[in-house]
Amino acid sequence: MKIGNYEVGPWAVKEEGGKRHLIFDCRDCVYKSSIADDRACMYHAIKILEEVEVDDVVLAEVYERVYNENQTRMLGEISQIAQKFEIEGVWSYKFLGDAKVEGETFFGERHNTLVSITHENLRFDPINSYIILLQAIKAERDKLQQMPPEKYSDVYFKTLNYVKQVLDKAELIKRARETILKLKTVPDTKDLYRPFFDAQVKPSFIGSRLIFEDNEKLELLDEYNVKDSTVQIFKHPSKTSKMYFINPPEYSLPPEKYFILSKTKELVASYRPGKTSLSELAKSRRYFERVYQSTIKDLSKQNNIALENEEIIELSEIVARYTVGYGILEILLSDKNLTDVYLDSPIGQKPIYVVHSEYGQCETNILYSETEAESFVSKMRASSGRPFDEAHPVLDYDLPDLDTRLAVIGPPLAPDGIAFAFRLHKVTPWTLPQFIDNKFITPLGAGLLGFFVDQQATMLITGSRGSGKTSLTQALMLEILQNTRIIVQEDTSELPVRYMKDIGFNIQHLKTRSPISVSETSNEVAPEEALRTALRLGDSALIIGEVRSKEAKVLYEAMRIGAAGNIVMGTIHGDSAYSVWDRIVNDLDVPNTSFKATDVVVVARPIRFQGALQRHRRLVQVTEVKKQWISDPESEGGLLDLMLYDAKPDKLELLEDNLKESDMFSRISKISGLGLDDIWKSIRMNASAKSYLVELKNEFKFPTLLEAENTVAANNKLMLIKDDSLQEH
């Protein structure tokens, strides 16, 4: 199509994430590729909208201007109105006047005015058309007032008013009218479009769009930096989730830098990693950045774009992020305040959302694109070596270098397309003192659980998804005495094996095949096989990342005959001690008698206080599994609550009356020769030691004190003191 003397760019409609985008390729077009700033672009968009139905309009050159649904609707309305006027022929003879009454003197002029307003000018500058219309109406009204009755005809006046009536219904005109009416003089309409067609701009080589709301409506709650981006947390006046906004540098660069970025990316596309070398690549990222730096230097010279050294480095980091890195997700995955990142299908329809450790669930300003999602998945397929297709619609993978567990699901399991869930791990393991500090557990609760670890109890930790089971397991593992060997079996690496090794634990890792992944990659061992091996590795504490399938039977069989080592701990999905029994016996086929090998069930739960939106994790139940029952532990009193959470005082209460019925305490007392009083003294001592650390940390504002390396040192010290005092007696 030609507009003025120039050919304009081609267009296409692309469907993605259930949305239809009208995309104009503006790269070789002389116009400004902006609807607000160039009437030719406005014309082109309105003209094409007559042919297609779409959700948004994108003008693409080195960056893309995206006009959202509202803006596209405003353009669409004008395009429909223009068509309507054409079909009705509002400038045709019969609408120009009544020739019998007034003659045809003005018909030529009226025809021209109408054609200009409703046809020629309307698609280029609708607001201007409207202003001319208002002026024409006013002039005609004045004229009619002076008209002698024999020459009076309001045909043309009615036509003008009809045109006005139609235009008045258009959103763009409605909104423009408010502005125009406020102005004293007739404005230059060029400047009027900006507020209505303020596009979201993004570099073309990035798929994700950033959405920016009117910040004035939002209340800024927090602001910090992640990598080279600023993160802002906002409260929205009418949304229940907080808003999590990032503004990475690549979204606000000047055009010449975008030019350099896209060219560099094009040039280096050939270095893109092959299938084999991806994990190596993460390590050699620096190497790639250096390669990009020299490409950028060359390009800037060739194109006479002056760049400082720091700018070159910044650009090379951006290119690396979108070639060998994880793209915009990398920024989210590097934010240590986030615990989860979710991308639901269809991708691109709703923004990415995240779970923030302080602000709970937040909506981000990022709209990820399907193309990016697909390229991300192929990267994951390559680096995990696992299949992902219709036959294997689940991919579970630990992202190298980012302490993140990824789960991707795709069709046919997710019929609307690929969806992602990222779980970000804390870099250092959680500790019981940290849990006391953030009120997840009371000091006494921590002391009691520590005591069970010490007594080599078998403990199952349960709770809903994300309730903190794995985190509590980490903290309890740190309570194990350092002279005990620990075997950890899990299908995704979540437990802090490497870290614990580094601080002096004796720990062996067994990684098993994920049962929820449909793929059966040959070199990964099934969990039940791994467990049989673990049992042969000799006397050790056994930690099972998550009990969820056949390994349960093997585990309980071993425990029943006392072959499972001393401490056994694992997590399992559930919401109470009873549901754990139900799951293990009824779903996982473990006989009742074997289930009795469980000593304690611990339940974690996210609590919403008095209907507040934010969830707080709390330990809500510590239950002893007694041994004298036959078929149903609940109705036969086999499940004895030792501690129970009460939301009113927000406290995990010790149920002193129940303690008297505990078999476990009397058993421990018998075996150890300690009286119940002594046992409780020791538990309370452990509790006080932990709360003392928390007090110190808060008094001296020294969070590191509660990190594992220090809490373990404190535990060791306490053990030695206890030991010494025993020797003395």
Ligand SMILES: Nc1ncnc2c1ncn2[C@@H]1O[C@H](COP(=O)(O)OP(=O)(O)OP(=O)(O)O)[C@@H](O)[C@H]1O
């Ligand atoms: N007490 C807590 N306070 C704040 N954050 C916590 C707490 N416990 C756990 N988290 C965080 O919550 C997230 C989920 O925790 P975790 O993985 O332990 O849950 P889970 O119950 O094991 O989840 P899943 O059901 O997926 O296995 C993690 O990012 C963790 O760091």
Ligand SMILES: [Mg+2]
């Ligand atoms: Mg877990």
